[in-house]
Structure formats: structure tokens, C-alpha cells
Amino acid sequence: xxxxxxxxxxxxxxxxxxxxxxxxxxxxxxxxxxxxxxxxxxxxxxxxxxxxxxxxxxxxxxxxxxxxxxxxxxxxxxxxxxxxxxxxxxxxxxxxxxxxxxxxxxxxxxxxxxxxxxxxxxxxxxxxxxxxxxxxxxxxxxxxxxxxxxxxxxxxxxxxxxxxxxxxxxxxxxxxxxxxxxxxxxxxxxxxxxxxxxxxxxxxxxxxxxxxxxxxxxxxxxxxxxxxxxxxxxxxxxxxxxxxxxxxxxxxxxxxxxxxxxxxxxxxxxxxxxxxxxxxxxxxxxxxxxxxxxxxxxxxx
Numbered sequence: 001x002x003x004x005x006x007x008x009x010x011x012x013x014x015x016x017x018x019x020x021x022x023x024x025x026x027x028x029x030x031x032x033x034x035x036x037x038x039x040x041x042x043x044x045x046x047x048x049x050x051x052x053x054x055x056x057x058x059x060x061x062x063x064x065x066x067x068x069x070x071x072x073x074x075x076x077x078x079x080x081x082x083x084x085x086x087x088x089x090x091x092x093x094x095x096x097x098x099x100x101x102x103x104x105x106x107x108x109x110x111x112x113x114x115x116x117x118x119x120x121x122x123x124x125x126x127x128x129x130x131x132x133x134x135x136x137x138x139x140x141x142x143x144x145x146x147x148x149x150x151x152x153x154x155x156x157x158x159x160x161x162x163x164x165x166x167x168x169x170x171x172x173x174x175x176x177x178x179x180x181x182x183x184x185x186x187x188x189x190x191x192x193x194x195x196x197x198x199x200x201x202x203x204x205x206x207x208x209x210x211x212x213x214x215x216x217x218x219x220x221x222x223x224x225x226x227x228x229x230x231x232x233x234x235x236x237x238x239x240x241x242x243x244x245x246x247x248x249x250x251x252x253x254x255x256x257x258x259x260x261x262x263x264x265x266x267x268x269x270x271x272x273x274x275x276x277x278x279x280x281x282x283x284x285x286x287x288x289x290x291x292x293x294x295x296x297x298x299x300x301x
Contacts, residue, residue, distance in 0.1 A: 111123050
């Protein structure tokens with residue numbers, strides 16, 4: 001579930017027809033229409049306010065926005081918050097060779113952004129839907145391997161298979177409907193994330209929820225249980241439980257700096273966001289259960 005930006009709000013017009021792509025072929029650039037994918041269907045929609053912009057809707061849910069002419073433009077607010085947080089820890093001018101793992105692909109908007117911000121980065125995007133991954137490669141000008149690899153698979157399986165301390169950033173942006181699948185929100189999953197992260201690494205989770213914030217509290221409790229240092233970024237209405245939306249949650253084994261530049265950047269966007277430090281995150285999560293994997297039958301016995 002994504003908090004939509006200007007382009008997504010203005011995506012209207014008549015519904016396009018189904019685009020038939022011959023089996024074994026790949027589209028040569030974006031074309032408006034509905035495409036059948038392995039998990040259902042997706043719709044590619046022109047941005048009415050931007051001649052080089054495209055929106056991607058997957059199974060009825062707005063997923064991504066791409067500006068073909070400007071990879072450093074992010075239309076979705078939560079993506080701008082994530083990029084600001086990452087750049088606060090690794091300033092662009094230092095040109096770090098960032099190693100990033102994206103769990104959830106969509107149109108690869110953030111991966112494309114980080115390639116422009118960090119030209120020496122090495123990134124892997126994990127996408128469950130193989131047909132969608134193939135379409136995205138054909139529609140958008142994505143960096144080639146080894147700068148950006150698209151790996152088809154289930155996010156948890158891939159994370160568990162990775163070598164320890166091989167990623168600086170892991171971003172969880174996977175949804176089934178309005179919520180992240182439970183196996184990607186448990187203490188056991190977070191332990192694999194910690195194992196794969198290098199010292200000082202950053203785990204960032206896009207957590208969607210309703211106004212009751214039950215899911216967000218449990219997500220925060222589980223991340224706080226797994227990491228010594230935490231942070232939440234969200235707009236005030238979401239933090240107060242006044243609407244459906246997204247919170248960006250982060251965990252690390254290193255403290256988050258009190259970066260006034262980050263705070264100013266978050267307040268300066270189209271949807272101003274606030275930062276909750278570790279103490280506020282733990283107070284918010286107090287009393288919420290820490291999610292765990294279901295016990296195996298032998299354990300229950």
C-alpha cells in the first residue's frame with residue numbers, strides 16, 4: 001500500500017485495453033495498457049501531468065511511479081522519506097559503493113533513484129512475479145547487472161539464502177493487499193535481516209496500516225525487539241491514527257544521528273513528515289506483541 005503522490009492522484013482517463021505481448025518477448029519501452037502477469041494483472045498508466053512519467057498499478061493497487069527523464073524524482077512520499085534517511089547515513093558526495101537489497105520490486109523506482117544518487121552502488125531487487133520483472137526491464141531504462149540485478153523469488157527465501165554481512169541497506173516494501181505478508185514481519189525474519197546486514201547497516205520497512213495502528217505497533221515492537229536502535233518517519237496525521245497510510249520504520253545496530261538536515265528535508269516535502277527517535281518508537285510499541293513464526297507441529301507437541 002502506497003501513499004500516493006501528485007501523479008498517482010491525477011491518474012485518470014479511460015481504461016486502456018489489454019496489451020498482448022508475444023510469449024518469450026519483451027516490450028520495447030512503455031505502452032499504456034493492462035498486462036497479464038504471473039500473480040494477476042498490472043496496468044501501465046501515463047502521468048497526465050508529466051510527459052515522461054508513468055504509473056504502475058498492480059492488481060488494483062497503485063504501486064510505483066517512474067519519470068523516464070529524471071530518475072532522482074520520486075513521486076511517492078514514503079519513497080522520498082526512505083531516500084532521505086539513506087542519504088543521511090551515507091551522503092552522496094562521499095560516493096559510497098552502497099550494497100542494497102530491495103525486497104519488493106514494482107517498477108524499481110527506488111533502485112533507479114539510488115543508481116543515480118550512488119553510481120557505484122550494487123543493488124539486487126527481489127520480485128516475486130517473474131513476468132512483471134520482465135516487463136519492467138522492457139519498459140524502463142534500468143541499470144544493467146552487476147549494478148542492478150532483478151532476482152525472481154520470494155523475499156524471505158532470498159533473504160535467508162544470502163551470505164552474512166553482505167548488504168548495507170535492506171528495504172522491505174512488499175505488500176499483499178494493504179499489509180506486508182506476515183512471514184516478512186517476524187522476529188525470525190528480522191534475525192536473518194540482521195545477519196545479512198553489515199555492521200552499521202540499515203533495515204528500512206514500509207509499514208502500511210489503518211487508523212487503529214495495530215499493525216504498525218506490532219511491526220514497531222518486532223523491529224525494536226530485533227535492533228538496538230530504531231526510528232519511525234511518517235506524517236503527523238498517520239502518527240496520530242487519523243487515516244490509512246504508511247510509516248517508514250528503520251532499525252540498525254548503530255545509532256541514528258540527530259541530523260537536522262534530515263529533519264528539514266522531511267518537513268520540506270509535499271507531505272511534511274516527522275521523525276520519532278528510538279525512545280518514541282519504543283513508547284509507541286509498548287504493550288504490542290512481538291511477532292514470531294508459527295511453531296512447528298513438533299514444537300507444539
